[in-house]
Amino acid sequence: MEDGNEMANQIKYNVVICPWPLADGVLRGCTVPGTDNAEADTPLNQAGIYTDTAANDFIGNRVSNSFNGLLLQASGSGKGAAYGQVCTSHLSFGRWEGNTFHGHSRFGLYSLGGSYPRDTDQSIATNGFNTDQANTCKGYTNEGNDRGRPVSILNNVDWHTIFVGHYNAGDMQHRGHVSVSNNNLIYWKETKVCIINAHADICIVLYTDDSALKTNTCSSSYNAHLLLYLLFSIVEFR
C-alpha cells in the first residue's frame, strides 16, 4: 500500500517467499526495477509487504527471504492522489498480530522514519484523508496533553534476520514478541514519553508477556528445540 490513505483493509494469512538471493547478479532477489517506488521495489529497501500506512490489519502473514519482511514507511504525507492529504507518520494502527518474518537480509518487522500513532481524524468517509491535519495530526492538545494512540504489536516472530524494529517510534508495545537468532534482536533509535491517559489500552512501552529475545549459533536441532519452546510459550499464555 503506497499512497498512504488506504485504511481498514485486512492483509491476512498471506505467504510471501522470495526464491532468489539479493546477491543474484541478474534477478537481484525479488526487486522490481522501473517502478516509481524505489523503497518498496529496489535493493534500497525491497520488502515482502510494503506499506506507507499503519492503518490496516496485518494478521498471520508469513514472509521469507525478501530484503525486508514488512516495511512500514510512515514518514511522509501520502503519495499520488493522496499527496498532502494524510499524515502517514501519525495514523492509528490497525491490528498487527501473529506475523512471522524469516531469513531477511535486512529487517524482518521494520518501521522506517517517525512512527508515532495519534488520534487523527482519518476516516473512510473522507477517503482515508486527514481533513484537519493542523489539529488532529499534532502531538498535543491545546492543554499539552499527549494525543498518542498506543498500539500493541502482538505475537510477532522474527527469525534469522539482520535487524528487527524501528528508527523512530513511540506509544508502541511489543507483546509476546519472539526474536530469535537475529543479528539485532531489536533495533530502535528513538522513542518518546509513552502516552498515559485513561483511554490508553496500555501503560507502557515494553516487551512483555513472555517475549523471547534469543540469539544462538547452535545446530539446527537446537533451533528446532527453541521453536518448539516458543510455540509452547505462545500457546500457554494465549
Add this chain to the structure above:
Amino acid sequence: MALPDDTTFLIERTTFEGYVVLEANHHCNVGVTGHLCMPSYIFHDVKWLNNPAPTWMWLQRGGSGGGGIFSLSPPNAAVVMSAATAEEQAEYEFGKMFPPGYVSVASNHYTYLLSTDWCVAADSIGLGTRYTPNGILCRRPLRVLKLWSTNLHKSTAPHLKVEIWLNNALPGTAEQDTRSPDITQNVNFHQIAELGGSKQGFSLPVFTSQENVSYRLSLGDTADNIPGDWVVEFSDPVMGNRFGEEFVNLNIQGRVCENDGVVSSQHSRRFISGAPGQYSWGNHGACVNSNPPPKMDPVDCSAAAGSGNGKRIADDE
C-alpha cells in the same frame, strides 16, 4: 539489542537467552538522532539465561560519555535488596543480569556514585567488560534526572554542578541548609548536532528519596542559577503508574521545587515528548517557578493489562 533513547523503556516477563548484548542509546549522536541519551531500561521479571557474551550491557552515548541506566524494577530490586546473603541474592532468576546483590548499573562518568556505600566500579569486581566501559554497579535502584536546556552551545556551555547530601535526616532538601554537601560532581553538557534550541541539556542518575539522599543543581563553579525556562524531568510517570509513585529530593538553584523539594515521578509532562517541544519551556516539567502544573493523571495499569489487540481506527471499532 540496539535500544532506543529518551524515556523509560520497560521490558517485562521476557526471556533473554544466548549471546545477547544490551546497547544503550543506539544511534545516539549519529546525525541528529538521540536526545539526552539517558534513558532508563527497567527489567521486570525477566529471565537472563546462558549468556556467553563478554559484554552484557554497553553504556554508550555516541562518543560523549556514557549514558543510560539499566535497573531492576522496584519490586524485583526490593527482593534482591532484602536478601540476607549473596547466595540468597543469587537465587532470584530475575536478578541474574547483575551480580548478586546489585540492582542497577550506570556509566562510569557519574563518579559520585562511587562515594556512596552502595556502588562499585565494575572493574573492581572483575566485571568492567561485562558492564562496559567499566560501568558503576549499585545495590540501590537508579533513576534519571534530566535538565533540558535551550540555546546553549557546546563550546561555551557551563557544566552542571551537582551537590549531593547523603543520610539526610530532614525531609526534602531541608538538610542542605544545615551542612555542606557530602559529594560534589560536575556533569558535562550534552548536545545532539547543532540544532539551536533543542536536543541539549544535562542528565544524571539519581537515587530516589527512599535512600535519604538529596541533590542541589546549579551551573558552573560559581553555582549560578538554573534558567527558569529549562525543563526539569525526573523519572517517568510510567514508573508511578506501573509500580508506585517515586520521589527525588531536589533543589534547583534559582528555582522553586514543589512540595519542599520532594519531586514526584508524576510531575507534569505536558508538551514534553521526546525532546521537549517549544511550548513546554518554562511552563511544564518539575520545579516550575510559580503555580506548578498539576501532576499527570493516574492510570490503572492493572485494569488495562488484559488488552492486547492493536488499536483499531475509530470508525472501525
